[in-house]
Amino acid sequence: MYDKRRLMRLGLPLVMVIVGLILATAVASSMRKNEIEGDVQSDQSKKRYGVKVNRPAGPPRVLTDHKDVHGNVVTVACSSCHATKKPNPALTQASQLTQFHQGMTFRHGNLSCLSCHNSGDYDALRLADGRKIAYRNVMDLCAQCHGPQHRDYQRGSHGGMRGYWDLTKGPRQRNNCVDCHDPHVPRYQKVLPVFPPLVPGGGASHG
Amino acid sequence: MSSEKSIRLPVIGEVSRRTVMKTLGATLGVAAFAKAMAPIAEWAGSETSMDDFLQKHYKELTAEDKSLLMTRLADDTREKYGREVTIKDHKPLANTKFGYALNLSICIGCRKCSEACHIENNHDRVTKNSYIRVLEMSKGSMDMEKGRVDYVHAVPKKDKFYMPVQCQQCEHPPCVDVCPVEATWKQEDGVVVVDYNWCIGCRYCEAACPYHARRFNWKKPEVPKDEINPNQGLLSNRIRPQGVVEKCTFCLHRTREGRMPACLEACPTGARVFGNLLDPESEIRYVIDNKRVFVLKEELGTKPQFFYFFDE
Amino acid sequence: MNGNETMSNHAADVAGEREQVGHLKSYPRFLMRALSIATDGSWMFYVWMISLTGITLVGANAWAVQVRDGMGVTGMSDHVSWGLYIANFTFLVGVAAGAVMMVIPAYLYRDKAMHDVVIVGELLAVAAIVMCLLFVTVDLGRPDRFWHLIPGLGRFNWPMSMLTWDVIVLNGYLLINLHIVGYLLYMRYLGRTPNPRWYVPFVFLSIVWAVSIHTVTAFLYCGLGGRPFWNTALLAPRFLASAFVAGPAFIIITLQLIKRYSGFHVGDKPIQTLVNIARVAICASLVMLTSEIFTEFYTGGAHTASAQYLYFGLHGNTGLVGWIWVSIILTVVATVLFLRPRIIQHRVTMNLACVLAFVGLWIEKGMGLIVPGFIPSTLHEIVEYLPSMVEWKVTAGIWALGLMIYTVALKIGIAIFSGRSLERG
Numbered sequence: 001m002y003d004k005r006r007l008m009r010l011g012l013p014l015v016m017v018i019v020g021l022i023l024a025t026a027v028a029s030s031m032r033k034n035e036i037e038g039d040v041q042s043d044q045s046k047k048r049y050g051v052k053v054n055r056p057a058g059p060p061r062v063l064t065d066h067k068d069v070h071g072n073v074v075t076v077a078c079s080s081c082h083a084t085k086k087p088n089p090a091l092t093q094a095s096q097l098t099q100f101h102q103g104m105t106f107r108h109g110n111l112s113c114l115s116c117h118n119s120g121d122y123d124a125l126r127l128a129d130g131r132k133i134a135y136r137n138v139m140d141l142c143a144q145c146h147g148p149q150h151r152d153y154q155r156g157s158h159g160g161m162r163g164y165w166d167l168t169k170g171p172r173q174r175n176n177c178v179d180c181h182d183p184h185v186p187r188y189q190k191v192l193p194v195f196p197p198l199v200p201g202g203g204a205s206h207g
Numbered sequence: 208m209s210s211e212k213s214i215r216l217p218v219i220g221e222v223s224r225r226t227v228m229k230t231l232g233a234t235l236g237v238a239a240f241a242k243a244m245a246p247i248a249e250w251a252g253s254e255t256s257m258d259d260f261l262q263k264h265y266k267e268l269t270a271e272d273k274s275l276l277m278t279r280l281a282d283d284t285r286e287k288y289g290r291e292v293t294i295k296d297h298k299p300l301a302n303t304k305f306g307y308a309l310n311l312s313i314c315i316g317c318r319k320c321s322e323a324c325h326i327e328n329n330h331d332r333v334t335k336n337s338y339i340r341v342l343e344m345s346k347g348s349m350d351m352e353k354g355r356v357d358y359v360h361a362v363p364k365k366d367k368f369y370m371p372v373q374c375q376q377c378e379h380p381p382c383v384d385v386c387p388v389e390a391t392w393k394q395e396d397g398v399v400v401v402d403y404n405w406c407i408g409c410r411y412c413e414a415a416c417p418y419h420a421r422r423f424n425w426k427k428p429e430v431p432k433d434e435i436n437p438n439q440g441l442l443s444n445r446i447r448p449q450g451v452v453e454k455c456t457f458c459l460h461r462t463r464e465g466r467m468p469a470c471l472e473a474c475p476t477g478a479r480v481f482g483n484l485l486d487p488e489s490e491i492r493y494v495i496d497n498k499r500v501f502v503l504k505e506e507l508g509t510k511p512q513f514f515y516f517f518d519e
Numbered sequence: 520m521n522g523n524e525t526m527s528n529h530a531a532d533v534a535g536e537r538e539q540v541g542h543l544k545s546y547p548r549f550l551m552r553a554l555s556i557a558t559d560g561s562w563m564f565y566v567w568m569i570s571l572t573g574i575t576l577v578g579a580n581a582w583a584v585q586v587r588d589g590m591g592v593t594g595m596s597d598h599v600s601w602g603l604y605i606a607n608f609t610f611l612v613g614v615a616a617g618a619v620m621m622v623i624p625a626y627l628y629r630d631k632a633m634h635d636v637v638i639v640g641e642l643l644a645v646a647a648i649v650m651c652l653l654f655v656t657v658d659l660g661r662p663d664r665f666w667h668l669i670p671g672l673g674r675f676n677w678p679m680s681m682l683t684w685d686v687i688v689l690n691g692y693l694l695i696n697l698h699i700v701g702y703l704l705y706m707r708y709l710g711r712t713p714n715p716r717w718y719v720p721f722v723f724l725s726i727v728w729a730v731s732i733h734t735v736t737a738f739l740y741c742g743l744g745g746r747p748f749w750n751t752a753l754l755a756p757r758f759l760a761s762a763f764v765a766g767p768a769f770i771i772i773t774l775q776l777i778k779r780y781s782g783f784h785v786g787d788k789p790i791q792t793l794v795n796i797a798r799v800a801i802c803a804s805l806v807m808l809t810s811e812i813f814t815e816f817y818t819g820g821a822h823t824a825s826a827q828y829l830y831f832g833l834h835g836n837t838g839l840v841g842w843i844w845v846s847i848i849l850t851v852v853a854t855v856l857f858l859r860p861r862i863i864q865h866r867v868t869m870n871l872a873c874v875l876a877f878v879g880l881w882i883e884k885g886m887g888l889i890v891p892g893f894i895p896s897t898l899h900e901i902v903e904y905l906p907s908m909v910e911w912k913v914t915a916g917i918w919a920l921g922l923m924i925y926t927v928a929l930k931i932g933i934a935i936f937s938g939r940s941l942e943r944g
Contacts, residue, residue: 016727020734027678040302040485148518156490157310157498158518160477162467165490169465175477188315188476190361195322197356198335199902229558236572243580250587251663260663264674340898351899352821372898381745387682388667389674405674407667408590408660411682413600417745419898423600423660425591449589450660507744 049164049171054179059123059135078122087119107185109145116141116183142177153177254427254449264389265402265442276404277441284446288430292437294445297463299396305457305512306397306484306491307468308500309371312518313478316341316362316369323473324373327458328444329436331428338455339373339470340419370515373470374399374420374455375503378510382412382421382454391452397484397512398459400442406451413452417504418511421454457481484512549708556934557927563780567926571919578916581909582657590660592909598902599893601658603910606885607917608654610765612736613758613884615647615692617766619729620796621789626722632788638932639777640770641700644729646925648693653917681742684735692732695725700932707935733758740892748825748892751814757807763800764853765880767793768873773929775870783933791863798857801876805854808847824899829891838903839894842886849879 061075068074081100091097092112094104106113118126118133125133128144143150152158160180164170180188258279268276277294284292321339330336342354346366354370363369380399383391390406393399413421427449439445440460447453458468462481471479482491494500498516505511560568585592595602621640624630656662667673668686677683699721706713737755744750771793778785815826829839856862856872863869895901906914 016730020731023678038485039487040483152518155493155497156482157308157480157494158313158477160472160474162472164465165462165467165482166465180476188363190363191315191317191475193316193318193341193359193362195318195325195335195337196359197321197337197340199357199900225559239572239576240579243576244583246580246583246587254587255663264667340900342898350821352824352895354899356898356900381743384679385682385743387676387680387686388664389676390667405664405667406661407664409655409658409682410600410660411680411739413597414740414893415743415745417897419597419896419900422597424589425593425596426589448661452660504745509744 046168048167049169051167051172051174053139053174054176055136056138056176056178057136082122087114089114089119105185107187108183138183139177142183146177259404262404264405266389266392273441280441280445284435288435288446289432290435290437292435292439292445294439294441295460296441297443297459299394299398300463301395302483302485303396304484305376305462306482306495306514307376307457307512308480308491308494308498308514308516310478310480310518311368311370311515313476314341314369314371314474315476315478316343316358316364316367317475319473319475320371320470320479323469324455326434327436327461327469329428329430329439329446331424331426332431332434333426333429336422336428338420338422339371341369341371343367344370371470372418372420372503373513374457375418375509375511375513376455376457378512379508381415381417381507381509385411385415387411391454396463398456399454400456400459401452401454402442403445403447403451403453408450408452410452417507417509421452423452424449545709546705549705552708553704553931553935556931560930564926564930568923571923571926574919575916575923578913578919581912581916585657585909585913586662592907594905594907594910596902596904598896598900599890599904601889601893602904603885603906603914604654604658606889607914608651608658609736609758609889610881610884611647611651611654611921612689612732613762613880614766614769615644615651616729616733616759617762617764618644618647618770619726620763620767620793621770622722622726622729624792626719627726630788630792632786633792636774636785636789638700638703638936639773639929640766641696641725642928642932643766643770643773643925644696644725645693645700646921646928648689648696648732649924650917650921651689652693653920654914657913657917681735681739685732685739688728688732688735692725692728695721695728699725700928704932704935707938730759733762740888745897746892747822748829749888751811753807753811757804757811760800760804760807761880761883764797764804764876767797767800768877771797771873772870773925775866777929777933781930781933781937783937787863790869794857794863794869797873797876801850801854801857804880805850808850821899824895825891828894828901829887833895833901836894836901836903838905839886839891842882846879846882846887849875850883853879 059078062078062081064074064076066074089112091114092110093106094101114126115128116125118124120126121132123135125135125138125141127133127141133141139150139153149158159175159177161172161174163172165172177183182189262276263272273296277296281292281294284290318339318341321337321341324330324339325335325337328338340356342351342356343358343362343364344351344354344367346368351370358364376393376397376399378397380393383393383399387409388405388407391399391401391412408423410423413423424447428446430446435446436444438460440456440463443456443458443460458466458470462468468479468481471481480490480494482489484491484495486492494516495514498518500514500516502511502514593602618640621633621637625633625637656665659665668675668683670677675683675686677687699718702718703713734755737758740746740749741751741754771790774785774790774793777783812826812830815823824833827833828836829843831837832840853872853876856868856875859865859868862872890904894903
């Protein structure tokens with residue numbers, strides 16, 4: 001009788017512990033399943049929608065003081081003035097000018113105006129090797145120096161976009177470099193943030 | 208307590224005065240209780256219904272059940288919010304595992320994503336709810352301890368970088384493990400969803416989530432009629448009832464139709480990359496294969512499907 | 520087993536079989552008798568019960584408002600998503616589990632004196648579990664969907680969710696204890712010797728089960744990797760140690776009240792045993808607390824943020840500092856008092872120690888454990904928490920209801936046990 005009771009006293013906690021351990025192990029291990037994943041081949045037979053990249057409409061036009069018969073401001077091509085001006089390859093800042101463009105800021109490395117603007121045709125741009133390039137294709141100009149960004153852009157990990165991630169279901173529209181970066185001051189400008197979160201109870205976070 | 212002293216009280220018929228008093232007390236008690244509980248009857252009468260009470264779990268619904276449910280929910284929205292909406296049940300996509308990556312070198316902390324989420328997902332206007340919180344972090348540290356979310360100065364600030372955090376759609380989601388009623392689960396394409404008609408509101412998932420990704424409807428959400436996004440998903444952005452938990456679904460009502468999530472489209476800097484992790488040609492795979500990506504709190508073993516990377 | 524007892528048990532068993540039909544009549548009579556005892560009493564009893572009813576009604580109304588208007592009426596937020604309700608739940612699981620500290624000496628160590636009063640502990644377990652279940656219910660955003668938690672009817676995420684384990688162990692513990700006390704009281708009422716076959720196995724089961732309820736409740740928290748403050752293997756042992764202080768402390772006070780107001784004989788021996796248990800448990804509890812604090816602060820780093828916030832405040836936020844130091848001071852003073860060698864002869868000291876320990880541990884479970892687990896949040900935001908008036912009302916209501924249940928249960932139990940309410944005829 002006494003032994004039985006002793007057995008009970010010792011056995012009970014022991015059984016508890018063992019059962020507990022088995023259960024805990026079983027539960028804990030059932031929580032960690034291994035998943036198998038495999039790549040899928042994209043279905044090439046399906047029709048794919050296009051990716052439209054924004055482009056500048058053409059070379060910029062300069063506003064004049066004149067208005068046409070409809071009351072619209074008359075604009076002229078850059079070449080209208082620059083055809084008569086002698087190019088100055090040493091110019092790096094607008095402040096060095098005595099007329100026109102003086103208010104312009106330029107913070108884009110150590111470039112000169114004619115690094116990108118084409119002294120042969122002011123209605124187009126110029127690549128580093130001197131070739132002419134249209135304003136519409138400005139991205140290729142940027143890409144000359146900003147290779148990594150251009151590469152990432154081509155692979156979809158730089159530059160904003162809208163539309164479909166799945167091109168078999170719909171098209172996509174993508175930004176151009178100059179949509180976000182002012183070519184003369186390319187650093188992304190500071191903005192005021194929108195939509196600050198409400199912190200419940202008026203309590204503040206820290207920092 | 209005092210022993211029973213059998214003092215005979217005046218007896219009316221067979222009933223003692225004490226019994227009368229007890230009955231009276233009990234009646235008063237019951238009446239007072241009914242009065243105390245009256246607000247519940249009020250709520251049950253206007254905010255819920257027998258159909259709602261008996262609603263089965265999403266996984267147990269037939270196609271017909273689902274269409275009945277979606278009709279009922281659309282009717283509710285018309286009645287309570289005055290807006291005609293379309294609710295669809297978006298099935299998980301085959302051969303797809305959604306992944307999201309965020310470029311911390313590019314993010315400027317403007318919180319446009321957070322705002323877009325608020326609008327897209329019909330969040331409560333009073334609490335300015337959103338599934339995305341953007342942390343302003345100190346350069347030189349990945350310690351969120353040094354971050355803050357309530358900055359209002361112009362961004363990006365010198366010496367700071369910005370880290371938006373939303374649901375990481377974990378491979379091993381602790382929130383799913385802890386739910387006592389299977390009201391939340393991970394679907395085949397990786398999205399962790401909540402059945403808003405099944406959740407009991409215990410908020411265990413909120414305690415379990417290491418990323419502060421879940422939100423509770425502390426009150427009935429308020430959204431002005433004209434601001435309601437009428438394109439709704441049964442398991443995503445349809446207006447949630449009071450007292451249930453909700454979370455980011457990678458905008459499944461958009462992404463399962465092939466579209467980008469709202470937060471990605473809203474991003475002015477292109478910091479966000481979304482796509483199918485199983486497609487080797489996808490943008491998201493390019494990031495994972497070519498950038499040094501990291502996930503938040505990797506040591507917890509949750510295996511997030513949301514990745515962060517730096518360009519330079 | 521005592522020979523005579525076995526014999527009479529056997530006889531009772533045989534008689535019982537013959538009297539199957541008899542139970543159909545005597546059991547309702549037993550219930551009626553219980554109801555009658557429960558509602559009869561002195562004016563003090565009525566004042567006590569009516570006051571508790573009033574508080575309960577205030578609580579019920581506050582809860583009804585919370586259901587109607589949403590849980591926004593509480594002080595909780597997406598940052599601190601559990602508060603006073605879950606804190607009280609956790610503490611009361613401890614009280615329920617602590618009651619087992621009467622059962623173990625009574626049944627495992629055959630302590631005769633404890634055996635005579637063990638029902639006080641078992642009834643406390645019942646009342647505490649009812650309160651636990653109520654605290655969980657009022658914390659639900661959708662109490663109308665409680666049926667989703669019923670295995671078979673709803674979808675029970677077992678064994679994955681620790682909360683489903685808790686539902687099982689808490690309800691199981693309630694049923695086991697209801698069965699034990701119900702059976703014993705009914706047998707006493709009939710004037711028969713209880714048949715050990717019908718309750719002893721359940722008593723042993725209840726011992727194991729008592730440990731499980733608090734362990735599983737600790738697992739609710741310590742299994743969460745995202746909450747470093749809770750994610751410690753020491754949590755369950757700490758829960759148990761504090762439970763074995765809070766439970767006995769409450770019972771020590773109750774036993775004296777019973778002796779004073781009911782004339783039911785309560786010797787010093789059970790109280791001495793309970794004091795001994797509380798003494799050891801409170802020391803163990805403090806040792807583990809020290810160990811926890813050392814590990815937190817000596818290691819440092821991000822994991823310490825919650826402890827830093829709790830004990831010293833973080834970035835100027837000090838909401839819990841006062842609470843935790845009050846708790847620590849109460850617990851340490853209680854420990855010193857409990858360690859006084861012949862404390863049992865110094866009733867004031869003993870009762871003071873019990874009250875201080877009970878209050879200290881109540882604070883420690885709530886403001887010291889549940890709340891700091893959420894501060895700072897998982898994204899390291901600091902949002903502080905203060906219970907709202909609605910939460911205090913609901914909490915007071917549940918405590919009042921629990922005390923009502925306990926009072927009535929004790930009244931019935933003691934009346935029947937002291938043989939004043941046997942089946943007549």
